[in-house]
Amino acid sequence: MKKCPRKNISWKRALLYVFLVLTAVLMLIPFFWMVLSSLKSESELFALPLKIFPERWRFDNYLTLWNSAPWVTYFLNTLKVTALTILGQVVSCSMAAYGFARLKFKGKNLIFLAFLGSMMIPYQAIMIPQFVIISKLGWADTHISLIVPAIYSAFGILLIYQAFLGIPRSLEEEAKIDGCSHPRIFYEIYFKNSKPGILALVLSVLVGTWNEFLRPLIYINSEELWVLSMGLAKFQGKYMTQWNQVMAGAVLTMLPIILLFLVAQRQFIEGLVMSGIKE
Amino acid sequence: MANRNLILHSRKKSASQHNENLWGYFFIAPALIIFLVFYAVPIVMSLYYSLTRFDGISEPVFIGLLNYMKVFRNREFWLSLGNTFCFTAGTVIAGTIISLFFAVLLNKKIRGRGWFRAAFFLPYIVSYIAAAMVWQWMYQPDSGIINVALEAFGITPPLWLGSTTWAMIAVIVMSIWKTLGFNLIILLSGLQSISAELYEAAALDGATQVQSFFKLTVPLLKNTVLFVVLNSIITGLQAFDQIYIMTGGGPLKSTQTVVYLIYQNSFLYFKQGYASAMSYVLFAVIFAVGLILLRVTNRRNEGGVGSV
Numbered sequence: 304m305k306k307c308p309r310k311n312i313s314w315k316r317a318l319l320y321v322f323l324v325l326t327a328v329l330m331l332i333p334f335f336w337m338v339l340s341s342l343k344s345e346s347e348l349f350a351l352p353l354k355i356f357p358e359r360w361r362f363d364n365y366l367t368l369w370n371s372a373p374w375v376t377y378f379l380n381t382l383k384v385t386a387l388t389i390l391g392q393v394v395s396c397s398m399a400a401y402g403f404a405r406l407k408f409k410g411k412n413l414i415f416l417a418f419l420g421s422m423m424i425p426y427q428a429i430m431i432p433q434f435v436i437i438s439k440l441g442w443a444d445t446h447i448s449l450i451v452p453a454i455y456s457a458f459g460i461l462l463i464y465q466a467f468l469g470i471p472r473s474l475e476e477e478a479k480i481d482g483c484s485h486p487r488i489f490y491e492i493y494f495k496n497s498k499p500g501i502l503a504l505v506l507s508v509l510v511g512t513w514n515e516f517l518r519p520l521i522y523i524n525s526e527e528l529w530v531l532s533m534g535l536a537k538f539q540g541k542y543m544t545q546w547n548q549v550m551a552g553a554v555l556t557m558l559p560i561i562l563l564f565l566v567a568q569r570q571f572i573e574g575l576v577m578s579g580i581k582e
Numbered sequence: 583m584a585n586r587n588l589i590l591h592s593r594k595k596s597a598s599q600h601n602e603n604l605w606g607y608f609f610i611a612p613a614l615i616i617f618l619v620f621y622a623v624p625i626v627m628s629l630y631y632s633l634t635r636f637d638g639i640s641e642p643v644f645i646g647l648l649n650y651m652k653v654f655r656n657r658e659f660w661l662s663l664g665n666t667f668c669f670t671a672g673t674v675i676a677g678t679i680i681s682l683f684f685a686v687l688l689n690k691k692i693r694g695r696g697w698f699r700a701a702f703f704l705p706y707i708v709s710y711i712a713a714a715m716v717w718q719w720m721y722q723p724d725s726g727i728i729n730v731a732l733e734a735f736g737i738t739p740p741l742w743l744g745s746t747t748w749a750m751i752a753v754i755v756m757s758i759w760k761t762l763g764f765n766l767i768i769l770l771s772g773l774q775s776i777s778a779e780l781y782e783a784a785a786l787d788g789a790t791q792v793q794s795f796f797k798l799t800v801p802l803l804k805n806t807v808l809f810v811v812l813n814s815i816i817t818g819l820q821a822f823d824q825i826y827i828m829t830g831g832g833p834l835k836s837t838q839t840v841v842y843l844i845y846q847n848s849f850l851y852f853k854q855g856y857a858s859a860m861s862y863v864l865f866a867v868i869f870a871v872g873l874i875l876l877r878v879t880n881r882r883n884e885g886g887v888g889s890v
Contacts, residue, residue, distance in 0.1 A: 323687060327701035330759065334704065336727055337716045349725045399613035407599070408606025414614065421621050423872060425820050427841050428865040431854050432627035433620055435638070455616035485605045514709030516823045521849055532711045536827065539715055546719050553712040564707050568700050571707065576767045 341365070341550035348546050361547070368551040371542070376527060377534035378559075384449050384530060385512040391454035392508050393501060400463035401489045405475070418457045426517070434521060448522040449530075453512065459504050462577070466500030467493050503574035510575065513560055531556040631858035638854045649859035658835065659843065659860065663867075665750065666839040670818035672754035673761070678810055681762050685769035686795070699770075703763035710760065710823035717756040718743065718828050746836040749829050753837055756824055761817070765810045772806030773799070812875060819868055840864050 340348060341364055343357040368374075402408070403415055433452060434443075442448040470493055478488050494501070516532040523529060529537070535556050542548045564571050607614075632649055634642035653659050684702065688695055705713060720727050721742040729739035740748040776799065784794040822841050825831060831838035831846075840860060848857035 319687065319690070319692070323692070323698055326684070327698050330701050330705065330762070332727075333713070333716045333720060333759070336720060340719060351725065351730075353725060353727065353730045395612035395616070399610045402606050402609030406602055406606040406609065408603040411606065414610065417622070418613075418617065421617065423869060424621065424625060425816075425841075425861075425865060425868055427820060427822075427844050428861040429621060429624035429628055430844075431631060431638075431848050431858055431861070432624035435627070436619065436624065452616065452620040455613050455620065460613060485609070489609070510707050514711070516709065516711050516826075517845075532709050535709075535715070536711055539827070546722075549715055550719060553715050557708045557712050560707055560709075561704070564700075564704065569696070572699060572703050572767055575706070575764065576771060 337550045337553055341547055341554050343547050345545060345547055364547050364551050365555075368548055368555065371548070372534055372538050372552075373527070374531075374534065374555060377529055377531045380446065380528060381513060381530040381532075384446050385509060387446075387450045388453045388512045389505050389508045391450060392456055392459050393504060395454050396456060396459035396504060397463045397494055397497070397501065398489070399460045400467050401485075401493055403460070404464050404467040405488075405493070406485070418460060422457045430517075430521065437522065443522065444524045444528065446523075446528060449515075449518055453518075456508075459508070462504050463497065463500050466497040470496050499574075499577075502570060503577040506571055506574035509563075510560065510571075628858050628861060631855050632862050633859075634855045636855040636858075637852045638848070639852075642855060645855070649856050650863075652856060653859050653863060658838075659840070661835060662838050662840045662843045665835075665837060666819060666841070666864075668750055669754060669757075669821060669837075669839060670815055672751070673757050673818045673821075674811055674814045676754070677758045677761060677765060677814055678807065680758065681765035681810070682769055682807065684762070685766050685773055686799070688766070688770055689773040699763075699767065702766050705760045706763045711827055713760055714756065714824040714827035717752075717759075717824075721752050721828075743829055744833055746834050749833060749837050753824055753828055756828070757818075757821065760824075761814065765814065768810055769803070769806055772803050776802050808875070812872065815871060815875075816868065819864070819871075 339356060342360045342362065343364075344359070344361055347354070347357060399418075403411065437443055437448045437452075442451070474492050474496075475488055478492055483491070514532060515530070516536065519530045519533045520536075523533065526537075535552050538552050539549050631642060633644060633646060634649075635645050636642035688698055692698070721729075723729055723739070723741045723744060726742070728742070732739040742752045743749050780798055780802075781794055784798055789797065820841055821839060822845065825837055825839060825842055826845075829837040831842050841864070844857045844860050844864070847853045847860065
């Protein structure tokens, strides 16, 4: 058999591209279908043979959707809970990371080990007593119940801890000679020089909190306190067969995070993967 | 004089050590307090509740191991545990193989790799709730796009979420779609840390692509694959959102997982003691799986060091 490597390779290459493009499109079909369905009339949704594009683009579906639930309230609630969780987690995780990375104190190893061990605990194993504690504190049906327990994260501490370990000690020694206190060394030298790690933490908390469902479902009753995921689930419960409305709702709740992803795609992927890998 | 200096010095040192102790507690305080109140105390409370009859409102009544006996005697629990394992095995095995396959493809020198990465990753960042609704709509028996497409190819499609045999598969497929991008990127970054020279050397020695995949990629990528597997197992055992939306545990409890059963018993039927016992069993299962996996891979690692 005569070999013709170059031609062979380019032919394979073309095949590879076709295959990858096809699978990428396949991955995105649910998104396209969601948007297209959200713009169809109800009868068109179930009409056979199925048409891919709507006969008339019914943008008024979104108007109906907008008027059928307090989406702005859900959005603002989600924004509030997400922002405060991010803030709390960045502060508590980076502080704890500094303590573990650079200070000596009694019981440090034991506490570190306990934190690591807590990563093995599934949320479901503690959700009942957590709920009881929250009720006893009088926090049931408040946003505090979602924010405060989520401020601790072993994952987050480890992520920032790794970032802090990578900062050269010489920087710190200089600051010490200059008489800097621990809070200043922490902030000026460690925190300010760990931006990729902190960004990774922010993004993973952002995605996690924005999309969270189980805890809001358990802790929050009042409709004026619902977050988007819960609002959407309850909305679907009410409008079960009106798939155009449900799809419009799905688009609406996904939109903010997808827009953010499109703007900062690289940071998202690298940040989320970074926070995933550093266990 | 020298002596006094020494004493002063050591006093100063112990004072600074004392100081550092305080700073240490200061810095870990926020995390530690929340950890204790919302994680450490609950894990102990949960154990206690599992030994009581408790409705979440009135005082718990101690009943010994009765809840655990009820759990182990309950056929629904075993059924749900089986479903949990089935879901986890499906997402872990198929999910890992598929993401590894695409990671290897994307590891080649490809133009527009960033676009492919983004397309695969997009499902990972949206909520399970919204994504599950989209899939639920796509899985509709008559007018869902999946069945319409299958019929176009002459295949008689199943009822998907309405069928006791296909509902679990439908949920698994959706979950793989959701997490594929994340696993793929982790595997891709693992692949990229393997030096290209190794492959070139292997190619010079006459190894085929398939051979170098199994002889080079697989052993060198082992830890990354292990991470993906462990991570998928832990998320698989805890899956809730997609089941809540897509099937509600049905039809005929064919997609009811342990986590869903715990949720129902604690927050719909208010059997908190009983539910706590189930969550402790689940906790034990997760813990055991983690230990076994670590043991297995450690042994393999030890074997590997000598032979390489």
